[in-house]
Amino acid sequence: MLHAALPLALVALLLPAAQAKEAVNPLLLQPADTLEQRQIAELQQRLLDWPQLQRYRDENAALSAPVPGTPRVVLFGDSITEGWGRTGSDTFFPGKRYLNRGISGQTTAQMLVRFRQDVIALQPAVVVILAGTNDIAGNTGAASQAMIEDNLQSMVELAQAHGIAVVLSSVLPVSDYPWQRGVQPAPKVRALNAALKRYASAHNVVYLDYHTPLANRDGGLDKALAADGVHPTPAGYARMAPLAEAAITQALARPR
Template identity: 75%
Template sequence: MTKLSYRLSILLAATSLLGTAHAQSTATDPLFTAAPESLQPQQVRSLQQRLSDWPQLAYYREQNARLPAPRKGEARVVFYGDSITEGWGPTGSESFFPRKGYLNRGISGQTTAQMLLRFRQDVIALHPAVVVILAGTNDIAGNTGPASQAMIEDNLHSMVELAQAHGIKVVLSSVLPVSAYPWRPGLQPAASVRALNAALKGYAEQQRLVYLDYHAALGNADGGLDKALAEDGVHPTPAGYAKMAPLAEAAVAAALAH
């Protein structure tokens, strides 16, 4: 193996641990399946760019810079998470709580470790009254490498503590039901999801946070999501989001009144 091939192999190995904006597509991404020797210079640059911005701070940087300060009396709400949050739709769209003015700061494929690193930029700096945190499923899927339940809890606790230190009220969401990940064949996550949610519910009660229980409302007998609610078993369909929306709005109202 040449020195260049060795370096590219290391780069590919490291990048495979990071997840991508659509982690489930990595199996067919040519950057991940190509032999190191076959990569073109622009492909190498793309991999280097992914490594240089692991938490994807650039994703919302320009939107954040254009965002005005909250108006007097405005109770700004940030929805913060991964693809399930991003899938609500962009701020101001008809699919994302029309006329509510909520901000969407979800990034597909992200784990709690990545979200913790961008929490100051994508939540605190936006001066919301409430943040709705939904995360953990990609950690269970291993998108950025193995993660124990304790590691996931630590990251979520740190986000909560940062929010509280800045006077931001927190809605802590359960992980959505999931019995299989299309991009992780053979993994059976339902029990891990239940265990994490039980811990998050207990923590929310201890910290007097609003707990948003999507799992109880959406789960089937297998601990997953029916196809009508999530075609791939993970990402909600419009029908899935329609069931989630009133739960989220009620949780936000409860946090604002708390």
């Protein structure tokens, strides 16, 4: 029974992260014994493997070494990155076959734990980091801007220590989270992005600004670009793709 395996207090703690995967149809917090089996399994797995290191472990092990003359690029992030597609190339980056290592619902703390396995060990020339919105939403608990910055800066430092060029992406515009109403994220996103831009300028990092060309006057995303206000539609990704491609090209041209 769930009562013995997963106490209600832990369900209450972990449920926001599970809800992040169901942003279009968020689930209300319920007593543990009424949760669907899929949700229960998901929450139990989070207890066993909080950063989800198992997600790409087999794919990473099967990956061959980078081909000389063909720089490897890793897209690293949460559901917004995962939405590019499993290879990151099928629609938006034709012929590039960028490696996608996005996991829905993840915060920067979880991503930092798996950075060595899902980025450094793959020996990319460039990593594109896009994260922070789930921290602001509180998916794994309250996170201050300083905490988010610390995690992202640690990822940058790890990458640079291993000769990997970094593209540090802005957090996408968002005016409300469908699974976490009332957070009022727009000003928090703007403040975090301003800090990331300053950091990138001071540390030889390419800053990828998605926010400026995508934001509406409320600091969010129009429905044409993100039906739920968070996750890009194909039209949203089509706006993002050339910006990402230009940033990757710029990163590859920089001395490391």
